[in-house]
Structures are given as structure tokens and as C-alpha cells.
Amino acid sequence: MRRVLAILPYVPLPSDTGGTLRTLELVRALASRFSLDVFAVHRAGNDAEGFKRWLGELGVPASRLHLVDLPRVAPEETLNSTRAFLRGTPLTYVRFARQGVQDALRRVLAERGPFDIIHFDHLHMAQLLPLARQLNPSAHLVIDEHNVESQLLARMAPLSPPPMRPFLNWQFKRVERLERECVRQADTVLACSSVDAEQLRAMGAKRVQVVPNGVKLPDFEPRESKGDDLVFVGSMDWWPNEDAVLLLAREVWPLVSSELSTSKLMVVGRSPPASVRALENERLVVTGSVPSVAPYLARALATAIPLRAGSGTRLKVLEAAAAGVPVVATRLAVEGLPVVEGQHVLLAESPEEFAVALRRLRKDPDLCSRLAQNARRMAESFAWDGIGAGLGELYLNAVSVSGEGKKLSGAEPN
Numbered sequence: 001m002r003r004v005l006a007i008l009p010y011v012p013l014p015s016d017t018g019g020t021l022r023t024l025e026l027v028r029a030l031a032s033r034f035s036l037d038v039f040a041v042h043r044a045g046n047d048a049e050g051f052k053r054w055l056g057e058l059g060v061p062a063s064r065l066h067l068v069d070l071p072r073v074a075p076e077e078t079l080n081s082t083r084a085f086l087r088g089t090p091l092t093y094v095r096f097a098r099q100g101v102q103d104a105l106r107r108v109l110a111e112r113g114p115f116d117i118i119h120f121d122h123l124h125m126a127q128l129l130p131l132a133r134q135l136n137p138s139a140h141l142v143i144d145e146h147n148v149e150s151q152l153l154a155r156m157a158p159l160s161p162p163p164m165r166p167f168l169n170w171q172f173k174r175v176e177r178l179e180r181e182c183v184r185q186a187d188t189v190l191a192c193s194s195v196d197a198e199q200l201r202a203m204g205a206k207r208v209q210v211v212p213n214g215v216k217l218p219d220f221e222p223r224e225s226k227g228d229d230l231v232f233v234g235s236m237d238w239w240p241n242e243d244a245v246l247l248l249a250r251e252v253w254p255l256v257s258s259e260l261s262t263s264k265l266m267v268v269g270r271s272p273p274a275s276v277r278a279l280e281n282e283r284l285v286v287t288g289s290v291p292s293v294a295p296y297l298a299r300a301l302a303t304a305i306p307l308r309a310g311s312g313t314r315l316k317v318l319e320a321a322a323a324g325v326p327v328v329a330t331r332l333a334v335e336g337l338p339v340v341e342g343q344h345v346l347l348a349e350s351p352e353e354f355a356v357a358l359r360r361l362r363k364d365p366d367l368c369s370r371l372a373q374n375a376r377r378m379a380e381s382f383a384w385d386g387i388g389a390g391l392g393e394l395y396l397n398a399v400s401v402s403g404e405g406k407k408l409s410g411a412e413p414n
Helices: 018-033 048-057 075-086 091-097 099-112 122-126 129-135 149-159 162-185 194-202 239-256 294-298 315-322 351-363 365-380 384-396
Strands: 003-008 035-042 065-069 117-121 140-145 188-191 208-210 229-233 265-268 284-286 300-305 327-329
Touching: 003 018, 003 099, 003 122, 018 035, 018 117, 018 315, 018 384, 035 048, 035 099, 048 065, 065 099, 091 099, 091 122, 091 162, 099 129, 117 122, 117 129, 122 140, 122 162, 129 140, 129 162, 140 162, 149 162, 149 239, 188 194, 194 208, 229 239, 229 294, 229 315, 239 265, 239 300, 239 351, 294 300, 294 315, 300 315, 300 351, 315 327, 315 365, 327 351, 351 365
Parallel strands: 003 035, 003 117, 035 065, 117 140, 140 188, 188 208, 229 265, 229 300, 265 284, 300 327
Antiparallel strands: none
16 A cells, blocks of 8 residues: 655644635545655644544554654744745745744654655645655656646735735745745646646646545535525635635625615634624624524525635635535636636626626526536535545556656555
């Protein structure tokens, strides 16, 4: 059985963001098909014990979960972090390549290696790729790019308050340099969509495979009848979501709220900042973290997604589609998904266009039904089980780096 090491920038429980959901499902797929070790950064708020139990249920013993604590401030690493920053490491990436993290990875590779495949989750952990290459030279090294990170920053900068733009442009240049270096060194890069894949190839990635985001279909059964509320789902501590919610509440909702007099605008997602909390009133509800978004989608007339920045693909679109909830969204919000205007979603860019689309849905139940049925069929092709099987097949067919193109053959260490 092939041996895989998954290197994660967090413990993916609680799985309350799009990123942690993707990480958890790909780890599930790897655990079901390979001899898996997991190296994970343990950050405040992570549920390490829950993750250990979850892995155990998949047959991964506790001895194969390797946690490294990562406090935000580490005085003993100040000098190394400063040197990394001066060498050009992006500011928010420095702590993921601290000496303590590198030393922990060295121990795992020495004690548990060699591995056939090393899977780096996010660009943040791909900074460790050269170290892994040095210590485990025959491994097939893979980076899972949840987003094209530099593209995300490039889209955020012009939308940000003017005082923030110089910092974001500066950060963009550093992230782009790091991203180019990492994807060029990887043996395979995973992308969420063909759009992201083309951007990664343009950066010099040798081999890019699309492993899309997915949806857990049993969690989102199509509804018998439509609801009344307007819903936005997303982690509120991710700036593009905060920007979209503020636009929705301040510029779209006032145009339609009187016509949707029986409905509420529901903002569903963890860690809402003060700017979002300040929006609350009798008809605008900010929930914070919830156990499941499914009940909120079940009561929705539609979900409105005026996203203006982002990369990858949006799980919020797939979840709404699986739940049979009509989607009104910007083109960016549905980027990378096989949707057609008027068949799966309604597209809108300005607040006025969003208002027109929402009025159409309110007045035309046949349109709602058609969009819901078509979107559900589209979502069915993104079931996580099928995506996991595709990832497993990809890794089964991976070839050794130093084995003259031969397929990898794994063996348990003594």
C-alpha cells in the first residue's frame, strides 16, 4: 500500500469554512485508499482531539497524527522569522515555515519516512517543499492550491480602503513570487477548476490536475417548496465575504426588502466582524457559527452572492445548488463552475441587476423550480465521494521522482 504524508496548515475541525471542508474531504479520501500519516499545525480553536477520533474511525491510528503547536507569537523564533521576512517571505506566511515547524517535519520524515507521496495542503505549507525534497527525494510532491493565492490578492487590492492598497500590492508581489517558486518545484499541482489550472500552468507548474471542490449531497436534500428568506452563507472572517455581505446589505437589500416584506436577510457564517454585526435589525439576522447551513437554505427564496474578489470555486454555490435554492451571483462567484445563465443561476453585477433578478424569482415560481432542478443535477456531479475516488486514482498512478518514471511502490517502515 502506498504511503502518503498530508501536511496541513491547521487541524480541519471544526470544519466551518470552505477550506477546512475541502481539506477534511481530501484527507478522508486519502485515508480510505492509502497508508496515511497527517502532519498538522495546531492553532488556537482547532479541535485536535476530535480530529484524532475522526481519523481513528477511518483506520488512521493516533500515532500517525503529528501535531505541531503554532502560537501566533513565538519570541524564541523572532530572529529566524525576521530573517525569513527579510528574504522575501510574505508576512502572513512566515510562521508556517518557522524553525519549530521545520524541525517537527524533520522528525516525522526521519521516524516515519520514506513516503511515496507528500501532499501539501495550501501554499502556506508548500514552503516546506524544498525540505521534503531534500529529506525524502523519491517522494512525489503535490501542492493542493485551494485558490491561486496571488490572484486572490490581486482582486482584493483595488476593492480595499485606499490606506490598505499599498500593503496588499506589496503582499501580492511576495505571494506571487513564492507561488511561482513552489508550483514550479512541485511534481503535481491540484487546482479547483480549469480556470485556476490555466493560471497555475502560466506560472510554470509542470503538471496540473483539476480536483474540484465538492458537496455532501445527503446534507442538502432538495426542498418540496420554496422559502421566503434571502440568504448569504460564508465565513465572515474572510474579507471577500465581508465585502460581499456589506454590499448586499447596504445596496441590494434596500432595493427589494419592501417587496420581500415577509422575508429576512440571513447572514450565515462564523466570526462576523463588527462591520457585519452592526447591520443587524429585525429583518437582517447575523447568525455567527451554526452547526449546519442546511436549515437556513431550506427556508430560502434564494441566495445572493455579490462576490467581488476570490479564487478557486465557491462551496456556497454548490451547497445552494444541492439544496435546490436559486442562486443570484456575480460571474466571479460562479467562476470555474459549469453553470449557464438562466439555466442554473441568474447572473448580476450591479445592485440594480441583483434586485431585478430577485424580483423575477419572487414573481416566477416556474423559474425558481427550473433553476433549482438544473442546479441540483449539476451539483450531483460534484459529490465528494466521486472527487475522492478521482484523487485516489491520481495518486495510484503517480510516478516516483527518482525511480526513472516507475510507479511508486510503498512499504511500511520497520
